[in-house]
Amino acid sequence: MESIFKEIVQIMHQDYSGFKDKKGWDNPNYFLQKIKDLKVSNKLTKELFTEIVKDYLLDFKDQHVYFLQNDSVKTRKLELGFQVRRYDDRLYVTEVSSENRLKCGMFFKSLEGITVPELVELHKRLLFHESAERENWAHILSLYKYGEIEDLNGNQSLFQFYLYDKSPYSPTYSVRSISENILKMTITDFMDPEAISNMLNENDNLLESTEHWIIDVRTNYGGSDASFYPLLSYIMPEEGINLEDPEDKMLFNCTNENTVRQLIELDRDIENTQDKQTLLFLNVMKKEWERNKGKGFVEFNFEELFPTTIFKGKKTPNKIVILTDCMCGSSGDSFVEICKQSSKVTVIGRPTKGLNDYTNLVCMKWNNEFELMYPTSRLSRIEKGKGMSGIGIQPDIYIPWSPKHLEDDIDLKAAISMLTSLGV
Template structure:
């Protein structure tokens, strides 16, 4: 990164947020941008620039708006935590982590968890249960455990990186269990469905675990919808009334969107295919409305198919929590329309109000941001900061580290319905 042009890069990031980002016209606090730029100076090192920019983008509390390191040099904390009361409990760690799963943290850099939450309320959720302390741990130096022991934090380049995991197995004779930690790979998911089709067709109960689902592509879960719904219907019938999207039609967004869309096509795909038609329609829309800001776009005709509903499984439970985001949330929203389905756990992350992300590559880093807004936000029905509500709420407690209470309740409900 050219250190003599760091301030210029920061100014362009502010321009993305205030001009190209789908929420550009909802951001009224100009001081946030001014404070960010005042903290950026030419000549500062990349790590400091990354940290300041990361924090600036987190102020908007939109999981789809973020900075991504392309160098592999940014160090991260190497364990995960969840907050309960005034402690952080370790829920995941690796062999290099200085703490073990189940241990609890009472302070970071000699500041209590409650004090840190107050100090960082501009980037943390109001609800303690939904607070993500990863940024604070990434930049902290020392933690204090509940037993009073102080430990220096270890930062890794290869921290707890995400790997797609799709798990299918029978819990018991009547119940099939599916786990998706993302919806990134439609081909692999559909292949799994084909392999386990007989078990799915003959299972009385289906348990779908979307906890910590990081999203991906909606078409990855389309193959499951025949099992989710009992009645036959078209996919388009499931959309909310007056549910459409606005695209923020700027020159930057046109260029980035075209680049991304055309990357989906193989050389022999540039024919009269459905994908080709969708790309041409969207590109023409952007070119015809360039510079108009948020413009309504009807995407209901782009993707439609027939859902061949099935009687079995008869009962479906979907597990969800705060770390279920993006396409995972779209799935939750969709399946709650089925009489078969009960969603249990905690509210999802709440990032689908603004989606269709673009990536602006700046060399050492990229800025990822959404360019579309869903129409229901204007009716006060947005889920940003709230998430999609579970049908049965189960608060997270440290007992989850020893026993999966979501799973236990799901199996109890299945057993009761069998009596």
């Protein structure tokens, strides 16, 4: 495992697309010594090794970097069965899956006697120094056995945490009519271009005849940008918009190792894909990686994909509200950022997750026991201090999150109110 850690350090210092921007941020010797000490005392387990690597990777402050343990012991995925969000000094239950002892709106005042402000200070590296409404508490909760909770009637008690089989994720691609002139579209990821295309085709009449749209991507787990291209004809104005920014380039770190790893994944994706547009995208990516192997940071040529960067839209809809939150990331970030350029669009809610400074992830595996996922491309705007890490794509109308969101869909009401005031 010591040799694996050294390989990980080499990848983060050479192949990771943020290695130049973050040179000197990490302290690998400190973590390597921890591994050596555990090895000498015969206490080094795969689980401890995984935690040490994860701790090391936090130094890079990149939520697009993941390290996983994948052996047979870890095939059963477990979770606490609920999610929380911090507001002031409380952790409010915002979503319940398997943990049926909880209800949305209950809140934790402490974990094992440690108050929430103390927890924030104690785990600031895990929280990425984010603002309260952007913090991810899932991993921190898993470090504790119980918390002090207050229920909806004001009763306080100690609540012991249990682990449950992880609930299967089921994506949502839906369209429904809210009123004669308003429809709501919900897209929870951009992973399935065929499903999104089918959604548009099946609702063609409704989409073509409804003047005002609300697109809800408050929860969107990303996927492929190619999946949302069919939506742009509705979102962009009739006169068109040039989406090319000559001052903002995506640069791919074409090391030999990155190229080999990317080609393995691209070949697999090509074999398993039937959608023509997605296949074109994958084949262009493959050609560019092969052409630039070993050249370091390079801008890819996507002219075959985009012979023009000017996107022209339809007359209908004439106004679109996009609902966003910090659980919208990766391709979700891209979607919101592109849509904001349209005169039709108003973004309401909270800033997106902000993952796209470093993207195009690739995977390095070790004997099917461990795997490291890391980005291989970066945006040139980072050099000008215009990155989105920890900031996200800002909404046009900011609505701070509060526990009132658990009682009513405040964002949706704001969108409907705005669109209704416009008339037809």
